[in-house]
Amino acid sequence: MSVDWAAIVDGTWPAAAYQTQGPFQLRQGQGGGSRVSAASRIGDVTDADVDAAEAAMQAMGQKRIFCLRPGDEALDAMLAERGYDILDPVNIYSCPARQLTDTPIPRVTVFDIWEPLAIMREIWAQGGIGPERLAVMRRAKGLKTGLLMRHTDQPAGTGFVAIHDGIAMVHALEILPDHRRKGMGVWAMRAAAFWALDNGAETLSVICTKANAGANGLYHSLGMEIVGEYHYRQRV
Incomplete structure (x- = not known):
């Protein structure tokens, strides 16, 4: 289909x-x-x-x-x-959610929380995701959650997941600079997959700019496949 x-x-x-x-x-x-x-x-x-x-x-x-x-x-x-x-x-990436639930997530590594906590809003703000984009998240009508990642007992990152038509999509995944290259993105995507299955979504997806080599590498490493693409044209 x-x-x-x-x-x-x-x-x-x-x-x-x-x-x-x-x-x-x-x-x-x-x-x-x-x-x-x-x-x-x-x-x-x-x-x-x-x-x-x-x-x-x-x-x-x-x-x-x-x-x-x-x-x-x-x-x-x-x-x-x-x-x-x-x-x-x-690029739009996708995979069966079960593909990412083969490894248990270590305790206190990722929490799914909605509404976002103040620390989640602060992490998003540091990544340029301000009130206008938080308003986008709040407008999503289906099941949704925020992700709060922790590393060495400190807040490490945050993300947003929502479901539409049986597919969960991850947006606004932001890892703090001091906690990058430590596997937090992997745990975030695995947590999103567990949450998706728990909430009736069999497929996990995510959007990534083609210029973001680190994120593209992460999704490839998880066995996710490119299922779509698009670009914008803008005139100032």
């Missing part, structure tokens, strides 16, 4: 509002970043359609930004001609 990964992303990391503008779905991000602000194609596009989408995004007080997925090559070329720059090419 094919998975609509765009729907999984929207379901687990939702925009504040959605509206249809001709052949585009527009997102109102309220400062929550590209993922919740970019327009995506839902039909055949003309130059006039792009003009209208640009005007609508600017009317929202947002940048002109589009999300391009496989199948959007014609729109991609059209935007390139208009001077749009490529931004943040992304």
